[in-house]
Amino acid sequence: MVLAAVRKHRLEARVVLQSFDFRTLIAMKKLAPEIKLSALYSGPAKDFVAIGMEAGAGIVSPVAGLVTAEQVNAAHAAGLEVLPWTVNTPQEWERLVNAGVDGIISDDPAALIAWLKAKGKR
Numbered sequence: 001m002v003l004a005a006v007r008k009h010r011l012e013a014r015v016v017l018q019s020f021d022f023r024t025l026i027a028m029k030k031l032a033p034e035i036k037l038s039a040l041y042s043g044p045a046k047d048f049v050a051i052g053m054e055a056g057a058g059i060v061s062p063v064a065g066l067v068t069a070e071q072v073n074a075a076h077a078a079g080l081e082v083l084p085w086t087v088n089t090p091q092e093w094e095r096l097v098n099a100g101v102d103g104i105i106s107d108d109p110a111a112l113i114a115w116l117k118a119k120g121k122r
Contacts, residue, residue, distance in 0.1 A: 039057040049080065086107055
């Protein structure tokens with residue numbers, strides 16, 4: 001049903017399917033390999049590259065507390081993006097930006113954008 005809605009509105013190039021259930025991501029990859037996939041993760045500390053491979057996803061979205069610069073660097077070396085969640089404070093934004101993440105999932109995107117602009121990062 002998700003794929004039908006995406007195709008109906010021709011959003012394949014703009015959609016990122018995120019899921020904690022990697023079976024969903026694997027199924028979507030088989031049906032529509034052109035759609036970006038993001039593996040949401042909140043379990044015990046685990047290698048980001050392993051998460052991406054297990055899910056068949058090009059984006060790893062761990063809970064923010066698991067993010068380190070080393071994990072991000074390893075993911076980037078493997079061709080993966082890192083988009084942690086859900087981060088709402090400038091202190092955490094700073095830590096994640098310094099770790100080299102590709103984006104941040106936040107409940108307050110307007111504040112995050114303002115903070116990034118103030119820091120000259122957007």
